[in-house]
Amino acid sequence: MTLALAVAEEGRGEPVLAIDAAFPGGSAETVAIDAAAAFIHIRPALREGRGWPCWWYFEVKNAVPGREMTLRVSGNPGPFRPGGKALAASWAQPRNAAISTDRRAWSRTPAGEFDTEAHTATYRFSAPAKRFWLAWGPPFLPADADELLETAAKAVAGAEIFTLARTRGDRPVRGIRLGAAEAPAAIWVQARQHAWEAGGSWVGRGFLDWIAGDAPEAVRLRERTEIFFVPIMDIDNAAQGAGGKEAVPRDHNRDWSDTPVYPEVAAAQRRIAALEAAGRLRLFVDLHNPGPGDKEPFFYGPFDHETMTGGTREHYDRWIALAAEEISGPLPLRPTYRFATYVTTEEERGRMSSGWVRNHSDPARVVSVTLETAWNTPHSTAEGYRTVGGQLARAVARYLGETASK
Ligand SMILES: [Zn+2]
Structure with a gap:
């Protein structure tokens, strides 16, 4: 015209x-x-x-x-x-x-x-x-993250919203801590290191809704676990509608070095390291969306999974077995680990969140993984993502429940 x-x-x-x-x-x-x-x-x-x-x-x-x-x-x-x-x-x-x-x-x-x-x-x-x-998909913005955290904080006695850090763009990155303070088991779940992967935050919403809910398994999990959850890590790019992946100066999920560029990465490292130093860290999960050709959710596992032995191997195998039982549909989990082999050097692998956590924690106690939830399928809706998140939370409850009773 x-x-x-x-x-x-x-x-x-x-x-x-x-x-x-x-x-x-x-x-x-x-x-x-x-x-x-x-x-x-x-x-x-x-x-x-x-x-x-x-x-x-x-x-x-x-x-x-x-x-x-x-x-x-x-x-x-x-x-x-x-x-x-x-x-x-x-x-x-x-x-x-x-x-x-x-x-x-x-x-x-x-x-x-x-x-x-x-x-x-x-x-x-x-x-x-x-x-x-x-x-592109159901949006999940910083305001949605705040609303989600406030709803959960109201629902659970003792839950506490915290500001993880202020970003390079001076925006607050918020998270929530709930469950039993100083419990012997602690878990850290985060989403949106890559801003475009809005589905990761929807999975996180389903996860938190279940964790903060009335299911007896959720109540029991909260009684003996301290849970940390951050719905959007890269708030700056999410707020601007930018993709974030391969940003300058650094991809958010290649920033887990000794000298992070992003304050929220540095702050997450400090908190996770403190949980590890107290011998309490049990599980780390980073929530992402994968490539357009990936039609099922999957975990990126540790590169040395095949050569792992003893308790370490048992933990990783038990974790994915339980996760596959729970994440059963409409977006069923691939029941075996994939490995981010496109990242070729040990140095770069160590700068990814789950690699950093593995390198800075006791492998006999801590499972550290990345969940990639498929976005390009008929079930990759807000509802489908939330279902995956709730199922992930059930897997967490079963996994920690089993090992606590041993
Ligand atoms: Zn990603």
Whole structure:
């Protein structure tokens, strides 16, 4: 549409179809909008230095309710690191787009059509309202994290919200501590070291909802375990709708060195190290979303799993056996570990969170893993993710319950 025509339409009092991503967590660059055809073509915004351009989330304005609409999504062709290359479009192209009229309840469009030569995804759906929102997946923003923590803190006596750190962008990273203070067993669960992986926070929400709930197993777990949970680690990039992965100067999950760049990583290291020094740390789980081709949740386990012996091997094997029993569907867990072999050096492996925890804890006592929950399946919804999180929590309760009674 020409500018003159747009002005003419506005002059007649008929505002034209438009999009807006200027809000917390928003991300989209307009490639084309054709109001007459109800067609919107976007790509994720490129925020140089802020990681992969794969997340997108925007508001649609002035749609005609009930009208068939088309959303086309391309990859962003720009380099996301100085001198680097573009990200493959498939990371920005989920099977279904998330859609909402109130930004609380998220449903999904019918499955998209994928053009592997043009590298586009095309989603066709009926406009649910004049104003609505579309996203890569159900968003989970810093405000959602605060609400989740406050709800859990109200539900559980003695639960305490803490500020882990203030970020480089001066935002608070909040977490919650609940259960028995100074209990002999402590666990640390965190999500969103990679800001675009919103599904990790939804898994975390399901985890915390179960932990803070009334199930007898949850009550019993809280009686003898101290639980630490952080729903969003990379608050800075999540707040800006940036991808975060491979950010400059460092990927958040390659920052677990002796000299972290991110204050929240340094603070998590200090707290985890204190739990370890007290001989209380039992389990560390980092929540992520994997690649577009991964259709089942899986754990990244320790690289030396095959050569582990004795109690250490037993703990890791028992943990994944219980997790696979509990995480049984609609997103069933792969029952064996995978290994992040794409990370090739010991030095870099040690700068990933679960590797750092392994290298700084007693392997006979601590299981340290990364859970990658598939995002590109029919069940990768807010509800599906929350179910995985609740099942993960049940696995934790069983695992710690077994070893406590030995
Ligand atoms: Zn990740």
